[in-house]
Amino acid sequence: MTEITEVPSPFCGIGTDDLTVRVDGVALKVIENGCAVNTPAFEQAITDTSPRVDGKEVSLDVAIAVAAVLLKDTRLPVIGGCATDVNGMRGLLALADRSGAVVDNMNFTGARNNFLALQDSGWMNTTLAEVKNRCDLLLVVGTDLEAFAPRFFERYLWNKEAMFLDDTNHREVIYLGKSPSGDASTSPIGQKAQFFECVTESLPEVIAVLRALVKRQPIRATSVCGIAVADLQTIADKLAAAKYGVVTWAAGALAYAQAELTVQTLSEMIKDINDKNTRCSGLPLGGKEGDQTANQVCGWTTGYPARIRFSRGYPEYDPFLNDTNLLLTNGEADALVWVQAFNVNAVPPVTALPTIVVGRSGMTFAKEPKVFIPVGTPGIDHAGHAYRMDNVVAIRLKKLRDSGLPSTAQVLNAIKQAL
Amino acid sequence: MLIKLTGGTVYDPASGVDGQQQDIYIQDGRIVKKPAEAIQVDKEYDLKGKVVMSGAIDMHTHIGGGKVNIARTLLPEDHRHDPVQRTDITRSGCGHATPSTFVTGYRYAEMGYTTGFEPAILPINALQAHMEMADIPILDKGGYVMLGSDDYLLRLLAAKKDQKAINDYVAWTMQSAKAIGVKVVNPGGINAFKFNQRKLDLDEQNSHYGVTPRDILRVLATAVKEIGVPHPLHVHGCNLGVPGNMQTTLDTIQGIGGLPMHLTHIQFHSYGTEGDFKFSSGAAQIAEAINKNKNITIDVGQILFGQTVTASGDSMRQHANHKYASPNKWMTMDIECDAGCGVVPFKYKDKNFVNALQWAIGLETFLLVDDPWRIFLTTDHPNGAPFTSYPHLIRLLMDRSFRNDVLSTIHTEAQKMTTLASIEREYTLQEIAIMTRAGAAKLIGLKDRGGLSAGNWADITVYTNNVDRQLMFEKPDFVFKDGQLVVIDGKVVSTKWGTTHTVKPDFDAQVEKGLKDYFDRYLTMKLGNFKISDDEITEDGRGSITVHPLTGDVA
Numbered sequence: 001m002t003e004i005t006e007v008p009s010p011f012c013g014i015g016t017d018d019l020t021v022r023v024d025g026v027a028l029k030v031i032e033n034g035c036a037v038n039t040p041a042f043e044q045a046i047t048d049t050s051p052r053v054d055g056k057e058v059s060l061d062v063a064i065a066v067a068a069v070l071l072k073d074t075r076l077p078v079i080g081g082c083a084t085d086v087n088g089m090r091g092l093l094a095l096a097d098r099s100g101a102v103v104d105n106m107n108f109t110g111a112r113n114n115f116l117a118l119q120d121s122g123w124m125n126t127t128l129a130e131v132k133n134r135c136d137l138l139l140v141v142g143t144d145l146e147a148f149a150p151r152f153f154e155r156y157l158w159n160k161e162a163m164f165l166d167d168t169n170h171r172e173v174i175y176l177g178k179s180p181s182g183d184a185s186t187s188p189i190g191q192k193a194q195f196f197e198c199v200t201e202s203l204p205e206v207i208a209v210l211r212a213l214v215k216r217q218p219i220r221a222t223s224v225c226g227i228a229v230a231d232l233q234t235i236a237d238k239l240a241a242a243k244y245g246v247v248t249w250a251a252g253a254l255a256y257a258q259a260e261l262t263v264q265t266l267s268e269m270i271k272d273i274n275d276k277n278t279r280c281s282g283l284p285l286g287g288k289e290g291d292q293t294a295n296q297v298c299g300w301t302t303g304y305p306a307r308i309r310f311s312r313g314y315p316e317y318d319p320f321l322n323d324t325n326l327l328l329t330n331g332e333a334d335a336l337v338w339v340q341a342f343n344v345n346a347v348p349p350v351t352a353l354p355t356i357v358v359g360r361s362g363m364t365f366a367k368e369p370k371v372f373i374p375v376g377t378p379g380i381d382h383a384g385h386a387y388r389m390d391n392v393v394a395i396r397l398k399k400l401r402d403s404g405l406p407s408t409a410q411v412l413n414a415i416k417q418a419l
Numbered sequence: 420m421l422i423k424l425t426g427g428t429v430y431d432p433a434s435g436v437d438g439q440q441q442d443i444y445i446q447d448g449r450i451v452k453k454p455a456e457a458i459q460v461d462k463e464y465d466l467k468g469k470v471v472m473s474g475a476i477d478m479h480t481h482i483g484g485g486k487v488n489i490a491r492t493l494l495p496e497d498h499r500h501d502p503v504q505r506t507d508i509t510r511s512g513c514g515h516a517t518p519s520t521f522v523t524g525y526r527y528a529e530m531g532y533t534t535g536f537e538p539a540i541l542p543i544n545a546l547q548a549h550m551e552m553a554d555i556p557i558l559d560k561g562g563y564v565m566l567g568s569d570d571y572l573l574r575l576l577a578a579k580k581d582q583k584a585i586n587d588y589v590a591w592t593m594q595s596a597k598a599i600g601v602k603v604v605n606p607g608g609i610n611a612f613k614f615n616q617r618k619l620d621l622d623e624q625n626s627h628y629g630v631t632p633r634d635i636l637r638v639l640a641t642a643v644k645e646i647g648v649p650h651p652l653h654v655h656g657c658n659l660g661v662p663g664n665m666q667t668t669l670d671t672i673q674g675i676g677g678l679p680m681h682l683t684h685i686q687f688h689s690y691g692t693e694g695d696f697k698f699s700s701g702a703a704q705i706a707e708a709i710n711k712n713k714n715i716t717i718d719v720g721q722i723l724f725g726q727t728v729t730a731s732g733d734s735m736r737q738h739a740n741h742k743y744a745s746p747n748k749w750m751t752m753d754i755e756c757d758a759g760c761g762v763v764p765f766k767y768k769d770k771n772f773v774n775a776l777q778w779a780i781g782l783e784t785f786l787l788v789d790d791p792w793r794i795f796l797t798t799d800h801p802n803g804a805p806f807t808s809y810p811h812l813i814r815l816l817m818d819r820s821f822r823n824d825v826l827s828t829i830h831t832e833a834q835k836m837t838t839l840a841s842i843e844r845e846y847t848l849q850e851i852a853i854m855t856r857a858g859a860a861k862l863i864g865l866k867d868r869g870g871l872s873a874g875n876w877a878d879i880t881v882y883t884n885n886v887d888r889q890l891m892f893e894k895p896d897f898v899f900k901d902g903q904l905v906v907i908d909g910k911v912v913s914t915k916w917g918t919t920h921t922v923k924p925d926f927d928a929q930v931e932k933g934l935k936d937y938f939d940r941y942l943t944m945k946l947g948n949f950k951i952s953d954d955e956i957t958e959d960g961r962g963s964i965t966v967h968p969l970t971g972d973v974a
Contacts, residue, residue: 006945017948086550087959097511119495122750122762124738128943129543129755133570134613161940163570163756164627243615274738279615281753299488300520300551303498303513314502314511315519317495383958385550392485392754394546396948396955 003031008395010085010342010379011041013287014128014149014156015388015395026403028380035150044344046361046403048374055368060406060414067356067371068418070335071099075311078102078333080324080348081340081359082294082306085384085397088408089290089297092339095416097310102333104324105294105306106346107286110252112319114284115295115305116260123267124274126246126281127390132156133163135171137242139235140193141266142177142203143250146184148285149389153184164244172242174235176210176227177203178253196235198225201256204265210236211269214276239273239280250285287389289342290378296387296394325349341375341408358411361403376405420461421446421454422902427466427881430848431473432857433870437849443471445877448902452873466881469896472852473871474533474878476859479653479683479718480800482523482560483537483551485544486730486760489750490517490801493762494728496746509911510556516727516764516801524556525911526807531880531895534917536863537562538602538653538683539732542569543755543944545596546951549919553962557905559868559878561920563653564596565732567603567635568610570756571937577628582641583927589642590926591934595950599863599920599967600650601643602683604732605657606632609759612735619735621657621670632657633674640678646924647969649864651679651716656688659736663692665701672708672715681862684720684799686781694836696772700780703838706787709794716862717788718795721781721812722774723804728764731802737761756941767804775833779826783837785816786844791853792861810892816846817888865920866967877902916961923966 001024008017012035019042020032026046030039051063058066071077079096082089082105096103105111117123131138138157145152162168173185173193177200185193198206202225209224213236219229239245247266254262266282273280286292291306298306304317320326327333328351336355338348344362348355354370357363361374378384379397384407387394422445429441444451444460481487491498498513503522505511512519518526527535535555540548540562552560566572566589575584589601607630608619614626621632640652656671658664668688672680682688691699709715726745731737734751737760741749744763751761767774781803788794796813800806815822819842826839834840846854860869867875879899885891894909905913931946938946956962 006947008948015943017945090554094510097505115492118748118750119493120748122493122744122748124751126753127755129757129941130613130753132943133756133941155943163941244613277615279613295492296488296547299492300483300554301510301512303491303517303519304495305492310505310511313504315498315513316502317498385546385955391489392541392544392547392752393944394550395944396546396952 004398004400007400008379008397009038010290010386010397011288012037012149012151013285013389014152015393016151016155017395021400023401026401028400037150041342042380044360044362046405048361049405051371051373053371060373063371063373064411064414064418067415070354070356070370071415072419074099074335076100076102076333077335077337078104078324078327079337079339080104081106081338081346083289083343083346084339084341084408085290085378085386086293086297086394087384088339088341088378088412089294091409091412091416093298093301095412098416098419100311100313101337102309102322102327103298103306104322105291107252107288107291108307108319109323111286111291111295111305113251113254113259113263115319117263117267121264121268123282124270126283127392128156128388130281131246131283132159134244135246136165137172137238137245138174139239139245139247140173140175141207141247141249142200143248143253143285144178144181145248147181148250150184158188172238174238176206176235196227196231198227200254203254204262206232207262207265211265211272214239214269214272240276240278242280243278245273245280246283247280248283248285283390285389287387289346290386292387292389292391296391328353339408341377358408361405373411374405375408375411376403378407381405382407421458423460423463424466424471424879425463427469427471429471429871430852431871432849432853433860434872436871443871443879445899445902448877450871450873450875450877464897468884470848470882470884471871472880473856473869473875474880474898474900475531475855476869477527477532477535477797477806478795478859478863479538479797480535480806481537481539481730481802482535482555484540484548486732486762487517488551489760490728490730490762491519493748493750494764497726508914516805520551520554521556524558528557528898528900528906528911529909530807530809530892531882531898532558533878533898533900534559534868536560536599539604540564540596540598541732541754541758542592542596543757546955549597549951549956552919553956553959556914557900557917559917559920561599563600563602563650564592564598565602565604565758566592567606567639568608568758570610573607573610573625573628573630576630576634576638582638582645585638586642586646587926587930589639590646590924591930593648594923594926597919597921597951597956597964599922600648600653601639602653602655603635603639604655605659605735606635608632608657608735609732612738612759613753617735617739619657621667621674636671636675640675640680644678647971648922648924649967649970650862651681653681653683655683655733659687659733660740662690662698664688664690665704668705669708672712675714677714679714681716683718684797684802685717686720686722686777686784686803689780689784696832698773698776699836700776700783702780702783702787706784709788710790716793718797719781719784720797720799720803722767722777723798723808723811724767724769724774724778725804726766727801727804728762729802730760730762732758732760734759734761737763755943769829772830772833775829776836778829779833779837779839782815782822782839783842786842791850792858794854795859795862796854810889813851813892814887814889817851819843819845864922864967918963918965919956920965920967922969924969
């Protein structure tokens with residue numbers, strides 16, 4: 001039995017790297033600095049260690065050979081999930097390039113809200129250490145931040161010391177849209193966040209009015225979607241008065257059509273504030289289960305984020321048409337490869353198409369896939385790299401135990417070799 | 420395997436060979452002396468009439484790291500114009516302004532380049548830079564780690580810590596980030612922008628720390644020299660792009676007090692305020708200062724007309740320049756109490772007065788600086804133009820009549836504001852070889868690279884002589900990387916993986932005491948998780964690390 005300290009997590013997206021994990025054989029227990037997201041993800045037990053074809057246990061070589069034969073005869077295979085580490089994504093993209101596949105990260109429909117805004121007008125963003133040391137006002141839009149990342153407040157807002165704030169207890173937190181599920185946003189001395197609630201679908205209107213107020217446009221209405229315009233004016237004034245305001249949102253939480261316009265309005269509002277003689281930055285939340293990793297590696301390998309196809313021999317990006325679910329339902333795809341090394345609950349969509357799953361050991365299926373190859377989890381079973389939510393920082397994941405499970409990269413490289 | 424390159428006309432400034440006919444022998448990846456007659460040559464290439472140089476080295480090119488990948492992500496429409504098909508030996512990808520990593524490697528090699536250095540590696544983002552560069556085939560690579568706006572250094576300066584403390588921190592950072600040089604971008608300015616300062620002159624104080632860019636340049640240049648890093652401090656100065664910044668640049672040269680200093684993309688820092696448009700060329704004054712101050716080296720950062728994207732660590736200046744974004748989208752980022760970045764697409768137009776004059780200023784600089792060992796051919800890829808435009812740039816430098824033909828097509832007011840038409844100089848092949856090979860290897864301190872004498876690694880490019888220098892440099896007959904034939908007739912025929920060039924300056928291990936405390940209190944990562952280990956570069960079986968000697972080391 002050993003205890004490993006300073007363990008980084010690929011699960012929560014905010015780059016916690018202070019976990020202490022007790023390793024007993026292949027059983028893990030988080031004994032320090034766990035949270036509702038990280039602890040179960042680390043402690044998930046290994047079940048399968050042997051690959052299966054048609055539900056029967058086979059050797060890894062046989063499973064790889066069957067997967068290669070299956071892929072060889074396809075016209076448009078879709079590689080979905082795309083939840084793995086940097087080396088896993090490298091292997092995945094090499095296989096996709098070789099087999100003319102679609103590559104689609106499972107969180108892309110949410111992330112698309114950010115990419116479309118970035119690719120249309122851009123933004124001014126910041127990262128977690130800047131938040132930790134500079135942020136004097138945090139505006140949380142449409143997101144239950146502490147459910148998303150339970151330790152966000154503890155690590156990045158209520159840190160005891162900040163380089164550029166006299167007292168972190170007095171940072172202001174304002175929620176717009178969804179209210180939080182707990183009270184992590186209350187400062188250690190009891191200063192509470194402010195809440196301005198509306199239904200998520202009303203955010204486009206609310207944010208549009210907030211931006212207009214930031215730009216000092218006259219607003220004749222006195223309330224918008226249940227929020228008093230006077231309250232929005234207060235938020236606008238606070239953003240203008242803050243030295244280093246930060247606006248945060250989770251793109252996936254803005255679950256309504258054309259939510260990219262909300263991200264764009266927020267991002268343009270942040271630019272406006274920076275033209276009013278103060279600083280303000282955006283902080284898009286994400287980084288879970290390899291979504292930033294997928295977009296980063298796909299970005300440097302192809303030029304595009306992770307919703308592309310190689311069917312014409314070169315990468316083509318379409319943030320709408322290359323959606324796994326769309327390609328499965330409209331009959332364009334003829335095989336599914338599901339890659340998910342982090343989360344046993346993120347199972348492939350049910351489809352009649354032949355399916356290969358390269359998945360975390362412990363995954364169970366409503367419908368047994370043609371091929372299932374259990375793989376190790378980056379940061380538990382093998383070393384690797386994963387990106388944090390703020391896109392700049394890649395964390396070095398550690399190997400914590402000897403499970404004998406292959407890595408995603410090993411499996412996908414072997415399938416490519418066998419093609 | 421013994422390879423013989425027979426009878427080529429060799430330009431090897433590193434050993435003083437200027438256009439002589441020579442045979443070159445390659446064995447086990449290196450150039451070797453002529454072997455004994457008895458030893459059989461396995462493969463011979465007849466290079467009579469061909470021009471032979473070592474593989475070219477791009478000493479300043481943004482090919483890896485966060486801002487490059489943001490630039491890629493920002494411009495899908497640019498990639499769509501330049502899709503690159505996979506082949507049996509090469510991967511697919513995209514080209515133009517910010518090519519995908521694989522295409523970056525292929526296209527550099529196809530122009531005869533075998534090495535490139537990423538000049539702006541943020542310590543916190545160094546891992547990403549190395550991971551991206553690990554996916555660049557064929558090329559060797561390396562990078563300069565960015566300091567000067569990081570709060571740790573500014574705290575050391577504000578606390579009046581001694582030079583030794585700075586030296587230890589710089590050396591530690593270089594080792595952590597696996598760097599071969601140190602870069603400073605808008606010294607202290609990226610940091611000042613986070614405190615809402617919108618400009619920072621050479622002697623202007625950071626509002627929080629009271630430290631000036633001049634202070635930062637002096638301590639960093641001193642540190643680089645004292646810890647024995649061969650590459651001088653690599654400086655992207657204050658006031659990039661601001662009319663009148665020529666004076667800042669001249670003051671920067673004076674202010675460094677004779678210490679070695681490399682001023683990068685100096686074209687963007689050579690502007691006067693004369694004329695109707697209050698924008699003029701400062702190239703003559705800058706070149707005079709370079710010629711006089713032997714401690715200074717420069718690269719040009721030539722702009723060439725067309726669409727590109729600017730990706731810089733200089734968030735302060737990028738934010739100020741966003742109003743010129745074309746297409747109109749841009750981003751900036753404050754990063755981890757470490758640095759920042761800004762990405763702004765640009766379309767340089769020959770009929771735009773400022774752009775036309777920028778083009779002329781770059782060329783004037785090339786032609787007015789006397790010593791080709793102290794000036795380097797760059798476009799600051801992709802900021803002035805994509806690296807694929809180098810053959811065109813070489814033609815502009817080597818062919819006066821071509822240069823003047825192009826000059827006659829640019830904005831007429833800009834033509835009146837440049838002395839370019841009267842400059843007769845044409846670069847020679849030897850001078851091109853110095854700027855792009857021997858000089859670059861010397862400047863960075865690369866052992867056994869950039870030359871063709873025995874003992875060098877066999878990075879070799881073979882061209883067909885052609886009066887149209889653009890055609891000549893676009894399409895080498897052969898390129899060898901570490902002795903492996905990788906390009907024939909300007910097309911990749913095989914691929915391999917290059918090494919990562921680094922230096923490992925010593926530091927007092929005590930430096931980690933202060934750093935650990937700082938990381939635990941203020942940063943978001945444990946110190947132990949921040950340092951990049953060797954196996955992160957080598958564990959996939961493709962990468963390797965080459966450690967070059969420090970100044971004063973016995974080779």
